[in-house]
Amino acid sequence: MSRAKDVRHPGLRLGEGHPDVAADAEEMNFGFWVFLMSDAIVFALLFATYARMVSSVAGGLGPEALFDLKSITIETAALLASSFTFGMASLALKYARSPRPLVKWLCVTLLLAAVFLGFELHDFAHMIAMGAGPSRSGFASAFFALVPLHGLHVLAGCVWAIALMAQIAIHGIDKEVKLGVQRLGLFWHFLDIVWVVIFTVVYLGGLA
Amino acid sequence: MTLHHLLLGRLDLHALPFWTMIEHPTHETIVNGTITTAAAGLEVLAAIVVIALVTRAGKWRYLWSEWLTSVDHKRIGIMYIALSFVMMSRALIEAALMRTQQAFGLGGGFLSPEHFGELFSTHGTIMIFFMAMPFLTGVINFAMPLQIGTRDVSFPVMNSVSLGLTTAGAMMIVISLALGKFSTGGWSGYPPFTEAAFNAGVGPDYWIWAVTLSSLGTMMSGINFAVTIYKRRAPGMTFMRMPLFTWTALCTAILMIFAMPPLTVATAMLALDRYLDFHFFTNGSGGNMMNYANLFWLFGHPEVYILILPAFGVYSEIFSTFSGKLLYGYTSLVLATMAIAVISFAVWLHHFFTMGQNASVNAAFGIATMLVGIPTGVKIYDWILTMFRGRVRFTVPIVYGLGFMMLFVLGGLSGILLANPTLDYQVHNTLFLVAHFHNMLIPGLLFGMLAAYHYWFPKAFGFRLDERWGMISAVSWIVGFMLAFFPLYVIGAMGFPRRTVAYFDPVYRPWMLIALAGAAVVLVALASLFVQLFVSIRRREALAVPAGDPWDGSNLEWAIAAPAPEYNFSVIPDVSDRNPFMIAKQKGDAYQTPAEFQDITMPKNSPLGMALAVAGGALAFGLVWHIWWLVALSCLGVLVAIVGQGFARDCEKVIPAAEVRRQHEAWLRTVAASRAVPRDLEGEPANTGLAARDRFSQAAE
Ligand code: HEM
Ligand SMILES: [Cu+2]
Numbered sequence: 001m002s003r004a005k006d007v008r009h010p011g012l013r014l015g016e017g018h019p020d021v022a023a024d025a026e027e028m029n030f031g032f033w034v035f036l037m038s039d040a041i042v043f044a045l046l047f048a049t050y051a052r053m054v055s056s057v058a059g060g061l062g063p064e065a066l067f068d069l070k071s072i073t074i075e076t077a078a079l080l081a082s083s084f085t086f087g088m089a090s091l092a093l094k095y096a097r098s099p100r101p102l103v104k105w106l107c108v109t110l111l112l113a114a115v116f117l118g119f120e121l122h123d124f125a126h127m128i129a130m131g132a133g134p135s136r137s138g139f140a141s142a143f144f145a146l147v148p149l150h151g152l153h154v155l156a157g158c159v160w161a162i163a164l165m166a167q168i169a170i171h172g173i174d175k176e177v178k179l180g181v182q183r184l185g186l187f188w189h190f191l192d193i194v195w196v197v198i199f200t201v202v203y204l205g206g207l208a
Numbered sequence: 209m210t211l212h213h214l215l216l217g218r219l220d221l222h223a224l225p226f227w228t229m230i231e232h233p234t235h236e237t238i239v240n241g242t243i244t245t246a247a248a249g250l251e252v253l254a255a256i257v258v259i260a261l262v263t264r265a266g267k268w269r270y271l272w273s274e275w276l277t278s279v280d281h282k283r284i285g286i287m288y289i290a291l292s293f294v295m296m297s298r299a300l301i302e303a304a305l306m307r308t309q310q311a312f313g314l315g316g317g318f319l320s321p322e323h324f325g326e327l328f329s330t331h332g333t334i335m336i337f338f339m340a341m342p343f344l345t346g347v348i349n350f351a352m353p354l355q356i357g358t359r360d361v362s363f364p365v366m367n368s369v370s371l372g373l374t375t376a377g378a379m380m381i382v383i384s385l386a387l388g389k390f391s392t393g394g395w396s397g398y399p400p401f402t403e404a405a406f407n408a409g410v411g412p413d414y415w416i417w418a419v420t421l422s423s424l425g426t427m428m429s430g431i432n433f434a435v436t437i438y439k440r441r442a443p444g445m446t447f448m449r450m451p452l453f454t455w456t457a458l459c460t461a462i463l464m465i466f467a468m469p470p471l472t473v474a475t476a477m478l479a480l481d482r483y484l485d486f487h488f489f490t491n492g493s494g495g496n497m498m499n500y501a502n503l504f505w506l507f508g509h510p511e512v513y514i515l516i517l518p519a520f521g522v523y524s525e526i527f528s529t530f531s532g533k534l535l536y537g538y539t540s541l542v543l544a545t546m547a548i549a550v551i552s553f554a555v556w557l558h559h560f561f562t563m564g565q566n567a568s569v570n571a572a573f574g575i576a577t578m579l580v581g582i583p584t585g586v587k588i589y590d591w592i593l594t595m596f597r598g599r600v601r602f603t604v605p606i607v608y609g610l611g612f613m614m615l616f617v618l619g620g621l622s623g624i625l626l627a628n629p630t631l632d633y634q635v636h637n638t639l640f641l642v643a644h645f646h647n648m649l650i651p652g653l654l655f656g657m658l659a660a661y662h663y664w665f666p667k668a669f670g671f672r673l674d675e676r677w678g679m680i681s682a683v684s685w686i687v688g689f690m691l692a693f694f695p696l697y698v699i700g701a702m703g704f705p706r707r708t709v710a711y712f713d714p715v716y717r718p719w720m721l722i723a724l725a726g727a728a729v730v731l732v733a734l735a736s737l738f739v740q741l742f743v744s745i746r747r748r749e750a751l752a753v754p755a756g757d758p759w760d761g762s763n764l765e766w767a768i769a770a771p772a773p774e775y776n777f778s779v780i781p782d783v784s785d786r787n788p789f790m791i792a793k794q795k796g797d798a799y800q801t802p803a804e805f806q807d808i809t810m811p812k813n814s815p816l817g818m819a820l821a822v823a824g825g826a827l828a829f830g831l832v833w834h835i836w837w838l839v840a841l842s843c844l845g846v847l848v849a850i851v852g853q854g855f856a857r858d859c860e861k862v863i864p865a866a867e868v869r870r871q872h873e874a875w876l877r878t879v880a881a882s883r884a885v886p887r888d889l890e891g892e893p894a895n896t897g898l899a900a901r902d903r904f905s906q907a908a909e
Contacts, residue, residue: 027362031435034465038427041469045506049477049488049499056494058487135485138494145480145488163851171857180854 021175025182032183036190039153043194046146047201054206056138063139063206066127072203075119076195079154082112083192086185093181099168102181106161109188113158120151143202150198153191160184217834218410223388240323243305248386277813279364280774281349284371286668288346289661291371292339293737295378299334300734302327307692307727311720313710324709325392326411330381332395333415336511337422338378340649343657344518345370345429348457351664352433354765354772355451357442357781360811362435365853368817370425370432376825377421383829384414391415394707396504397478399489399497404482410832412482416475417828423471423507430464433457442764444783448542451763451786452535455542456521459549460514466553467510474503483831501563505556513552515649517545519656520587523609526659527591529759530606531598532887534787537590544583544590551580561629562636570629577627584620588613601887603759604678605659611686612651612659619647622697640700643693650689658685658737666758666897670771671751675891677740684733692726695719753897754875755882759890760899762790767798769875770897775808775863778872793901799879801872805865812861819849 054063089105096102124147127133127140134144164180171177212220221227225248229241262268275283306327309319319327353361361367384390391411393402397419402412437458441450450458478500480486487495528535535541557565557573591613600606622644626632635641658681666672699719704711744751756770764781765772767789779802785791792798823845830838884900885892 027435027439030439031362031431034431034434038431038465038469041466042473045470045473045503049473049503052499053488053494053496056496058492058494134480135487136493138487138496141480141486141488141495144486145477159847159851160854163854167855170855174857176854176857 021178024175025179028179029182029186032186036186039190040194043146043150043197046142046149047197050142050146050202053138053142056142058137058139060137060140061130061132063202066130066132067203067206068123068126069203069207071119071123072199075116075123076199078112078115078119079192079195082109082116083189085109085112086188089181090185093173093178099173102173103165103168106165110158110161113154117151117154117158120147124148147198147202150191150194153187153194157184157187157191160187214837215835217830217836219387219833219835223410225386236320239318240320243319244323244385247301251382251385273813276818277368277815279360279368279811279814279817281353281361281364281367282668282772282776284367285346285348285350287371288342288349288374291375291378292343292346292657295334295338295342295381297734298382299331299339300730302331302334304727304731306331307720307724309709310711311717311724313720314714314717315710315712317710319709321709322389322392325394325707326390328707329391329394329411329415330384333418334378334381335649336395336515337419338374338381340515340653340657341422341426342374342378344460344515344653345374345426347522347657347660347664348433348460348518349429350668351660351765352454352457353436353440354667354768354776355454355763356437356440356445357764357777357783358436358440359776359780359808361432362439363432364811365814365816365859366428367432368814369820370428370817372817372819372821373421373425373428373824376821376828377418377425379825380414380418380421380828380832384410384418388414388832396508397475398504399478399481399500400491400495402478402482403490404485405490412478413832416479416482417831420472420475420479421824421828423468423475426464427468427472430461430468433461434465437461442781442783448539449783449786449788451521452524452538452541452545453518453521456517456524456545459545460517463510463514463517463549463552467507467514469507470503471507471511474500474507477503479831498563501560502556505559506553508559509556510549510552512645512648513548515653516656517548519612519653519660520545522656522660522663523591523612524594525763526605526609526663527594529663529761530601530603530609531595532601532760533594533598534762535590536593536596537586538786540586541590544586547583548580551576551583555580558627558629558632561632567629574627574629574632578624581620581624588617599887601890603890604662604673604675604682607679607682608655608659608662608685611682612655615647615651615686615689619644619651622647635700637706638700639696639704639706642706643696643700646689646693646696650685650693655682655685658682663759664765666751666753667756667765667770667772669748670754671744671748672753672758672895674740674744674747674751677736677743681733681736681740684729684736688726688729688731688733690726691729692723695722695726750893753895755879755897756875757789757899758895758897760887762787764789767792769871769878773871775810775868778802778805778868793899799876801876805869805872807865808863808868809860810863812859814856814859816849816853820846823849 085105085108089102089109092101092105124144127143132140134141160180161184164177164184167177167180225244226241229237262271275287278284305319306324309317309324312318349361349367353359381390388410391397391402391407391414393407393412393415397412397415400406402415437450437454477486477488481488481490481495487493489495489497489500491497524535524541555573555577557569558577561570561574591609622640626635626641626644662673662678696719699716700706702715704716753770756768756772757766758770759766764777764783767781768777781788789798823842826838827842827846830836830842879898882896882898883894884898885895886900886902889895
């Protein structure tokens with residue numbers, strides 16, 4: 001659908017060869033922003049629930065006894081770095097002449113995400129081993145709804161990235177791949193922001 | 209774990225509706241079992257008949273390629289509305305059954321309390337999520353893109369996914385009649401009653417997954433509508449030139465985007481409690497059901513405006529069209545719509561004034577609630593002034609509109625009473641409340657949707673609906689509603705609790721009998737709707753309006769043929785003011801041949817919606833019955849379908865310019881051959897969809 005030229009996606013210009021990408025990006029990316037708003041409401045509600053239930057430990061262990069700042073710092077570093085590497089992937093999409101740099105940066109991003117997820121799983125296992133699994137208390141339930149949901153989002157992002165690389169292998173960097181990378185980028189940075197809030201509210205707040 | 213458990217989870221013979229009465233035959237189990245078995249049998253029979261008919265007509269391929277996999281917004285809209293009618297029929301029959309029980313409920317009646325509980329829970333859940341929501345989603349889908357001059361919504365495939373998920377949710381309720389029992393926890397599903405500790409069976413699970421599927425579908429519809437309205441308006445169609453229905457569609461879409469997540473979160477948490485032993489809303493271990501009440505009504509109150517705003521939009525179109533006048537106070541109507549949408553997020557607490565917060569909090573929310581009356585009042589006056597000195601034609605839509613205006617104001621007044629916390633303490637949880645919200649929903653939402661059905665039906669199918677049966681139906685709805693619900697105000701004020709199967713004080717009885725009569729009239733209204741459809745299809749030649757403008761309309765949807773072509777507009781119109789088609793008719797530039805036709809790119813059909821409907825439905829079914837292999841398999845299906853969609857390329861087809869020209873010119877020949885009819889002949893066969901310009905025609909200035 002080639003639409004009026006005056007509506008242009010204000011983000012990264014996507015180069016020659018696909019003049020209609022910008023018009024499509026306009027709609028696609030805006031739609032994805034709207035979805036992210038909806039998703040942000042989900043997280044906001046889970047944060048509110050967590051804040052409400054953090055003291056409902058029902059005689060069990062609370063945040064101070066359960067969180068391990070070292071592992072959380074590694075997770076945070078990995079995730080923030082992955083946002084940076086995704087930024088590099090976006091630049092590769094814009095400037096590189098071959099798909100290699102894009103794929104390379106996506107792989108690095110995936111690797112960092114794997115580190116993040118690995119440490120996070122380790123944290124969860126640790127909590128469960130300490131007897132603070134989700135069925136222990138209201139606090140544990142709220143924690144295990146909020147933080148793993150973010151983890152699941154990251155996992156979904158990884159599946160998406162792998163699917164995009166498979167698409168590149170089959171179709172090359174075509175319009176759909178470009179739009180896909182752009183939206184995955186939005187998603188990825190959004191998850192980073194959510195994590196910053198989790199880090200602040202759940203972990204630093206809990207240990208303070 | 210036995211083989212049976214592995215294969216079928218907790219599904220066994222006890223799930224069949226007649227099993228209990230065979231195992232434990234008592235008077236009660238036999239009566240209730242027979243009713244459920246008959247209803248389930250009817251459902252199965254209906255399914256078999258439909259399958260047989262389609263097979264005999266050899267229409268499976270047609271159904272698949274023209275409807276089920278279609279991503280055309282008009283077709284999707286029509287399918288939504290069809291779903292809505294089917295579900296409405298069931299929910300109304302249930303309502304009549306409840307009324308019958310209570311009419312004979314002095315000292316017991318014939319239904320068991322559990323059966324009554326299932327009835328009000330399915331009735332309420334269906335009416336909200338599978339009657340009202342599909343209806344308004346269908347109407348928006350059909351009309352909004354036509355009104356803003358675009359060829360489809362922004363995400364046509366996602367649109368069909370929304371429909372698929374909603375349908376899968378509806379199927380959960382349909383299946384629950386034949387297999388197992390539905391929840392007895394009402395449409396709001398409050399824990400801790402719906403927690404595993406008190407309700408270990410499948411009922412609440414059916415409710416959870418039906419509602420979750422529908423809320424995901426609705427959230428996607430919201431995104432789709434909002435993006436379409438923001439990004440796809442025809443050139444020149446600024447916000448303040450949009451038809452009012454499109455404005456309400458926009459506000460509804462925004463409410464969907466922000467209000468569905470709380471519901472999804474609430475049902476997901478309840479599911480975590482039930483399946484994985486979390487403690488969000490349990491009595492012990494730090495759970496707190498008040499969180500549920502807040503989450504649910506954080507969705508629930510905006511939801512009632514999701515339900516009502518599109519109907520307000522429809523009424524705005526109808527009062528103006530059938531009064532032959534421009535809408536009075538367009539700007540104030542837009543502002544009032546926006547105001548209602550915003551305030552709707554600030555009043556949720558009025559649903560539980562009695563649940564423990566202090567008086568100041570209650571007062572704040574009570575005042576906020578009363579504030580909604582102001583923009584709503586503005587709208588009512590605008591509509592009255594739209595009709596004032598107009599030449600009002602008493603067509604079916606305007607009869608619904610007038611019924612709405614009078615009854616809705618009454619319902620609003622009882623709402624203002626309820627907004628006062630001290631008064632609410634007296635009547636909360638009584639039939640007074642039931643009377644109040646039916647008084648809002650039936651005239652507000654349902655009449656509006658039925659009016660929309662009459663109004664836009666010719667655009668969808670090319671012929672009008674029979675006026676006589678339409679009138680019978682409309683009057684029956686209005687009278688039936690009044691008979692069925694006004695008595696409930698009285699017994700509610702006398703203290704009759706809602707959701708109550710029987711009573712022991714004969715004073716309620718006469719009122720209950722009147723309400724029963726009302727329910728009977730409502731069933732007549734429903735039947736008349738089907739008769740009307742049947743009669744109209746048979747008389748479709750006489751009712752045909754191929755020229756496309758049967759009501760002398762003023763917006764873009766009337767500027768094209770009826771039925772609307774697949775691509776809606778041969779060329780995208782240029783808009784220079786409000787009511788563009790009315791202006792064009794006045795200036796004499798309607799029905800032109802464009803200077804140049806271009807190839808039109810349209811999205812191809814996609815099976816994704818159907819795939820996700822099946823996978824989502826199977827997932828929900830597996831979760832309800834703890835059939836874990838099915839859960840795993842359908843999760844895989846969902847994943848494959850979604851990831852696979854990313855690999856799809858070449859999803860568009862081209863309709864050549866020559867073909868567009870051919871269809872356009874054929875339509876113009878029809879127009880040229882049509883006799884322009886004055887408004888007095890609107891309901892006659894003479895009306896083939898070309899409106900005469902005379903002194904009664906709407907003036908655009
Ligand atoms: C027009 C005929 C209708 C009749 C006769 C009817 C009748 C009833 C009855 C008897 C109840 C149970 C009241 C109780 O708690 O004792 C009920 C509940 C309810 N109805 Fe209707 N109804 C009708 C239409 C509708 C419509 C059009 C809607 C929504 C769009 C609707 C939504 C509901 C809801 C949400 C409940 C509450 C269920 C619950 O308690 O959880 N009804 N209705
Ligand atoms: Cu409310």
